[in-house]
Amino acid sequence: MTVEQELERFYGDLRPDPDAERRVIAAVTASATRAARWRPVLVVALSAAAMVVAAALIAVLRPDGRSHSQQGVTHDGPAVASTVIHGVLTDDGVPVDGARVSITFTWHAAEPRSAGRRGVPAATSDADGAFTLNAPRELANPVGGMVTIEVWVTFPRGRPVAVGQGVELVGPLHWPMQLAFDVATGAVEVNGVTPVHARLRPS
Amino acid sequence: MTFEEYAHRRAGALLGLAVAVSGDRHVAEDVVQDVLIKAHARWAAIEQLDDPHSYVRRMVVNEHLSWRRKASRVVPFAEVTLFDDRPDDASRHADRAALIQALQTLTRRQRTVLALRFYEGLTDREIAEVLGCGEGSVRTHASRALAGLRTKGDQLLTMREVTS
Numbered sequence: 001m002t003v004e005q006e007l008e009r010f011y012g013d014l015r016p017d018p019d020a021e022r023r024v025i026a027a028v029t030a031s032a033t034r035a036a037r038w039r040p041v042l043v044v045a046l047s048a049a050a051m052v053v054a055a056a057l058i059a060v061l062r063p064d065g066r067s068h069s070q071q072g073v074t075h076d077g078p079a080v081a082s083t084v085i086h087g088v089l090t091d092d093g094v095p096v097d098g099a100r101v102s103i104t105f106t107w108h109a110a111e112p113r114s115a116g117r118r119g120v121p122a123a124t125s126d127a128d129g130a131f132t133l134n135a136p137r138e139l140a141n142p143v144g145g146m147v148t149i150e151v152w153v154t155f156p157r158g159r160p161v162a163v164g165q166g167v168e169l170v171g172p173l174h175w176p177m178q179l180a181f182d183v184a185t186g187a188v189e190v191n192g193v194t195p196v197h198a199r200l201r202p203s
Numbered sequence: 204m205t206f207e208e209y210a211h212r213r214a215g216a217l218l219g220l221a222v223a224v225s226g227d228r229h230v231a232e233d234v235v236q237d238v239l240i241k242a243h244a245r246w247a248a249i250e251q252l253d254d255p256h257s258y259v260r261r262m263v264v265n266e267h268l269s270w271r272r273k274a275s276r277v278v279p280f281a282e283v284t285l286f287d288d289r290p291d292d293a294s295r296h297a298d299r300a301a302l303i304q305a306l307q308t309l310t311r312r313q314r315t316v317l318a319l320r321f322y323e324g325l326t327d328r329e330i331a332e333v334l335g336c337g338e339g340s341v342r343t344h345a346s347r348a349l350a351g352l353r354t355k356g357d358q359l360l361t362m363r364e365v366t367s
Binding site: 003004006007008010011014017018020021023024025027028029031 | 207210211214215218219222223228231232235236239240243298299302303317318321322349352353
């Protein structure tokens, strides 16, 4: 007898166990009945849970979709070429390589809705002391009010962090912005001009 | 057709298929039970199909093929007898025992192809649809399975003749 004939006979003789069939049907129908009985309760429970979650989200989030912890502070979005900042960091005229520069912008306007505060991701200066940052997109258009920037410079080898606070820029702003910081003299230049009260000093 | 009607009408056929592909009545029972519970949850969609039974049959095969994952969590507590060893004449019983042992040496997919061909009587195209693969793949599995059975069957029969 060939293998094929043997298989045909083997599978032909194979019969399901009637007891097993009864067990399966009983188990499945019991499960189906249980599911049908609990389904309305489940639907109500899930709906209630969804409503609680929605209420919690509404309580936590502001209408503009930002959480309380993010109120007034926003993060940088996609880079916009027109708000690029080209900076140069020097130490007594010598370029500082590998320093981390981060800037937080605070802008004020007559309309409270136009005011805001935003930090941008830090940039690292290269061998020429140059670094590039993307300013908030809100600053792309001329702002009638005043913009204050806070600058933190972290040196690569444990020198004190240099901080420049309250560097006031009066709009309209000119883009791309050129920033130059000298950590030894504390000089700050914005677009070739030294702003009022602008000094960079060790913290 | 309601789900209950379908279950009463087709549970036996599904169980037979599950036994044929798995070679284990206990696993077959679990596979069919799991499949029918899943089918119940989706019955509204399944009953709209042209052939709901084909769909559920495919679910059984897929459930069996994924059973390895679940089987790894099961601790065997006794030797499991594959298939039925019904009283028969000596030579037929020996052939059958050899075939059962030889079937166990095949891969899961090869056993499934043989069961679908010889138990369900499906064509290669239908088997390919159930398994979600090409007809060529089905033919390859079948060919290798049959070749394996010939080799293993001969070896087992020879061993039995020598030891008896």
